[in-house]
Every structure is written in C-alpha cells, then in structure tokens.
Amino acid sequence: MMSRFFTSDQHFGHSNILKYEAEKRVDVHGRPFKTIDQMNDYLVDCWNADVAEVDEVYCLGDFSFKLNTMHEILPFLNGKKILIVGNHDPFFKRMVTGKVDEARAMALEAGFSEIHMQLGLELPGIGLVQLAHFPYEPDDLTVLPDFELRYLEHQPKVGKEKFLLHGHVHSEWRERAYPRKPWMMNVGVDLWGMRPVSEKLVVEFLQYNMEGRAKP
Numbered sequence: 001m002m003s004r005f006f007t008s009d010q011h012f013g014h015s016n017i018l019k020y021e022a023e024k025r026v027d028v029h030g031r032p033f034k035t036i037d038q039m040n041d042y043l044v045d046c047w048n049a050d051v052a053e054v055d056e057v058y059c060l061g062d063f064s065f066k067l068n069t070m071h072e073i074l075p076f077l078n079g080k081k082i083l084i085v086g087n088h089d090p091f092f093k094r095m096v097t098g099k100v101d102e103a104r105a106m107a108l109e110a111g112f113s114e115i116h117m118q119l120g121l122e123l124p125g126i127g128l129v130q131l132a133h134f135p136y137e138p139d140d141l142t143v144l145p146d147f148e149l150r151y152l153e154h155q156p157k158v159g160k161e162k163f164l165l166h167g168h169v170h171s172e173w174r175e176r177a178y179p180r181k182p183w184m185m186n187v188g189v190d191l192w193g194m195r196p197v198s199e200k201l202v203v204e205f206l207q208y209n210m211e212g213r214a215k216p
Helices: 036-050 067-076 092-096 100-110 146-154 199-210
Strands: 004-007 056-059 080-084 114-116 118-123 127-132 163-166 183-186
Touching: 004 199, 036 067, 067 100, 080 118, 092 100, 100 114, 118 199, 163 199, 183 199
Parallel strands: 004 056, 056 080, 080 114, 127 163, 163 183
Antiparallel strands: 118 127
16 A cells, blocks of 8 residues: 655755754664765665655655755665655756756656655645745744845745645754644654655654644
C-alpha cells in the first residue's frame, strides 16, 4: 500500500547548512557531521528507512541548489519524488520567470516525477491543504529579516485551504498562525530528526490544531 510523506530543506551538497543549523544537523547519536558527504549519506539513510519504493514524497523545496547533486542523490532515494520548488533549487528562477516547460524538463531528467510552485492536496480527515516552499506573508513585515523581503511576491496567497504545509524557515518554528490566515506547519528536516514526515503524523498534528488541543 502506498504511503505519502512530506519534507523540505535537505540542502544536499550545501556545506554552509552545517554551520547555519549546527544544533539540528546531527546524527542519531547527536554528533555533528564532519563533512557534507556524511550529512548527505545520513539524509539518504533516514529517507530510505521510512520511505518505500511505492510511496510518494512531496519535497517542499531547497532539495539542493546544485543540479549535478540532484542527479547524484535522487536515484538513491526511494519513492516517487514531487518537488515544490524552493528558492535554493536550480529551477526556481526559470519557474518564476515563466520558463516552466524548461524547468519541468530539467527536473524530470534529474529524477523528480513532478514539479510545482504550489500544489493543493486533500488529506484524509483534514480537507484541502496547500503545499508551498514559503510560509504565508506576515501582516507585520518588520518581523522578517531583510533578506526575506526578496521573496514576498512568491509567498503563497490564501485560498480555500485549511492549512499550509511549508519549509524555508528551517528551525525557526514548527507551527505558526498569522491573523486571518490558515495555520502553518513546517515540514523541514531540521525539526523532524532529519527525516520525512509521514502523512499519518501530519494528519495527527493538524487534527490536534483543529480540535484546539496542544500540538504533539
């Protein structure tokens, strides 16, 4: 039986991430990775420990900023990989400038089965959720660091979705809600033990919010 998973912000091949997320980018024993290759291997092992070949994985951006790294890593990852493009993916500029067909051809050749900027998805017991790399834009822009202001036009607009699944913020928050906007859940690996998040866990997490109880 096919299962679905959600994840983001692996940053395969990006050595600076070991500095930016030093407390989170550790192995199962809590030891930091000495090299980016060690991190890459650990991410692959964690992915394949949970994901089977028949499963679907929604990658919510920043998989890798290097196309050659995607070609190297994707064949070793189980499941059907659907990419929701992030600003550190090599297809981002093409997608936002209208070169969608070119970006899709490159992504499929690398090993993704689909590529999107945003995607709506029905989750059992939840309803419609939106998948995007970026969180919603806050009402108060002063809470954002200056570098984040570059991406305001690409942040998702509120539609009919009940929740937003996103990445981009790494370990800044696991969940957040802005006034008059749906509640947001961050599925980035830095807050989920370097692993994809199962649909079952996502649904449980969102249902706690719907019922007004404390989050798991």
